[in-house]
Structure formats: C-alpha cells, structure tokens
C-alpha cells in the first residue's frame with residue numbers, strides 16, 4: 162500500500178484495533194450531514210453562514226479514503242497522444258512559474274437530492290444517499306489548466322483532456338479540450354485562502370466550473386491529453402443519465418453529464434419548524450455554467466412572486482435569494498423556482514434516470530408553523 166507518494170495511511174486499523182476515519186477533517190453533526198458512508202458529508206442547509214462555504218463545513222464526496230500525499234515528492238505529469246513533449250511539474254513549479262488565479266466557484270455533486278428523487282418515484286436509488294447538502298462554494302486559487310498544458314505542445318488534433326487521481330480508485334474523467342482551455346478551468350492549490358485541505362484534494366485538484374462535481378478531480382497526479390475520445394467508468398457507467406429519456410451514446414450506457422442544471426435550495430431544515438412571526442426566508446440557487454437570473458417563490462397555493470437576489474452574482478457560482486414572510490400557524494408549503502440566463506426554469510418534475518442524478522425540479526418544502534400559545 163505504501164507507494165513513494167504516500168505518507169501515513171489513516172484507514173489502517175490503529176494499534177487498539179479501532180478502525181480510523183476515512184476522512185481527515187472533523188465532521189460534527191452541528192456542521193455537516195452524514196450521508197452514511199464515512200466518506201460523504203453534506204452541508205446543513207439550515208447552517209450556511211455567508212456566501213462562501215467555510216472549509217470546516219464544505220461538503221465532502223470521496224469514493225475512497227483521503228490519501229495523504231507528500232507535496233515534496235509529488236509531481237504532475239502531462240502526457241498522451243495530444244501533446245508533443247510530455248512534461249512533469251513539481252509542486253514548487255506550480256506555485257513559482259505560473260500566474261496564480263483566484264475564482265469563486267460552486268461545486269455540486271450530480272447526486273445531490275437523490276433521496277428526494279427517490280421519494281418522488283417511490284423507489285430507492287443506489288449511490289450516496291444525498292439530501293440537499295452536496296453543494297458548496299469556495300474561492301479557489303491555482304494555475305489555469307491551459308497554462309500547464311500549453312508548454313507540453315498541444316497537437317492540432319488533440320480533443321480530450323483527462324485529469325487522473327492518485328487515490329485508491331485512480332479517479333478520472335475526461336473533458337473536451339475547449340473546456341480544459343477555458344479561462345476558469347483551474348488546477349487549484351488553495352481553497353478560501355488556505356492550502357488545499359487533504360480531503361479536498363491536496364496537493365492539487367481540478368476545478369471544472371459549472372460541471373458536475375465528479376469532473377473536479379482531487380489529488381491529481383497525471384493529466385492525459387488525447388487525440389481520441391476517452392472512455393472510463395465515470396463517463397460510461399457512472400455519472401451518465403441512463404433511462405428511456407436519455408439515448409445511450411455508445412460505449413456509454415447513457416448521456417454523460419456535463420453542466421449542472423438550474424436548481425434552488427431553501428436554507429431551512431426539511432421539514433422546517435418556524436415561529437409565527439415576520440421573518441426572512443433565505444436560500445441559494447445555482448445553474449452550473451449558466452447564470453441564475455431570477456428566483457420566484459410560492460406560498461401554499463398562492464401565486465408565484467419574485468424573490469430578491471443578493472449580490473454577489475458570480476458566473477459559475479450560486480446566488481443568494483430571499484423574501485419576507487409573516488406565516489400563520491399551521492402547515493405550509495414553500496416552493497421555489499430559479500431561472501437561468503439561457504431561459505431554463507426549474508421544471509415541475511424531471512424524468513427518471515437509473516442512477517438518480519441531476520434531480521432539479523421545484524420542490525415542495527414542508528413547513529410547520531407553531532401556534533403562539
């Protein structure tokens with residue numbers, strides 16, 4: 162198990178026989194929602210302070226235990242049929258030889274809201290049992306992928322770029338060359354002004370703006386540039402939409418997911434309990450590569466009304482919204498629907514897909530308002 166890049170392995174049993182945690186950062190229930198795998202923890206929608214998600218509560222989704230990599234011995238190899246001169250960078254090269262870029266971007270897992278998808282269709286999907294917490298926003302600092310690829314000499318026929326991880330599963334997921342060369346595709350070295358935490362990909366992770374979280378490979382050690390389409394588990398059998406509404410794109414079993422569709426989140430627990438006093442209801446909306454332009458809300462069977470959006474409004478990142486409400490005691494439903502700059506509005510329902518991805522319809526948020534007695 163201990164290759165040259167690995168330090169201590171925290172997932173080995175400790176001397177007293179207790180199996181240690183698979184992730185490093187503390188994940189107390191006051192900060193995070195445990196999705197039950199020991200690897201996956203969501204944000205608590207009712208505990209979202211500020212616009213940026215602090216590292217101590219940024220959602221965590223890993224398929225294998227957090228590897229403990231030593232940056233001093235780590236390197237990044239760029240190779241494949243799509244480059245003329247394979248090249249290797251050290252950790253210091255990344256910090257010292259390239260312009261550092263900072264950008265605020267939201268990452269959302271394609272499986273977010275899977276449990277709610279299952280409730281609508283009265284079935285249980287396999288995969289991580291996510292409620293609404295598999296989404297977070299950080300300020301990422303690092304080097305543009307483009308700046309790292311260009312010195313290797315991208316060939317005229319290059320068409321795909323695939324970051325590959327040093328974790329146990331060698332996670333990898335290709336993207337088209339154009340997405341890899343975009344201004345806001347980054348190899349991140351820092352998060353919210355701090356060195357990238359171990360669990361979030363130290364020493365380096367990709368951030369693919371607006372795409373499903375699985376594209377933002379953590380613990381990157383190699384980037385393949387290819388003149389041919391690349392087929393790996395994460396674009397043939399996982400992270401693809403499989404079902405009658407999604408024609409398979411062989412050899413993929415369905416449609417590989419790219420951009421994340423528009424959706425919204427109410428910053429209340431589910432179901433929520435409120436007091437019968439005037440108050441502000443808050444939330445966030447995210448539209449992947451698109452920008453959220455409007456958020457509407459509907460109380461019980463009332464009409465749709467405009468919520469107000471709060472700055473900042475950053476492309477590729479969520480936007481906060483709010484409205485005022487003076488609720489009467491009893492049971493209520495809050496519905497919220499966001500619209501993006503491409504004219505997509507959250508639908509009332511979305512077709513079923515086998516793995517329960519991209520569930521983004523208008524949700525009926527159950528609210529109980531206490532009586533004042």
Ligand SMILES: Nc1nc2c(c(=O)[nH]1)N[C@H]1C(S)=C(S)[C@@H](COP(=O)(O)O)O[C@H]1N2
Pocket residue numbers: 219220221222223224225268269270271326327328331332360361362373374375376377378379380
């Ligand atoms: N190497 C590696 N990268 C990975 C994963 C993983 O399991 N291994 N999970 C992916 C998935 S599915 C998501 S949603 C995001 C989650 O990023 P986070 O844990 O920093 O929130 O990382 C992606 N990158």
Ligand SMILES: [Mo]
Pocket residue numbers: 222269270271272373374375
């Ligand atoms: Mo994910």
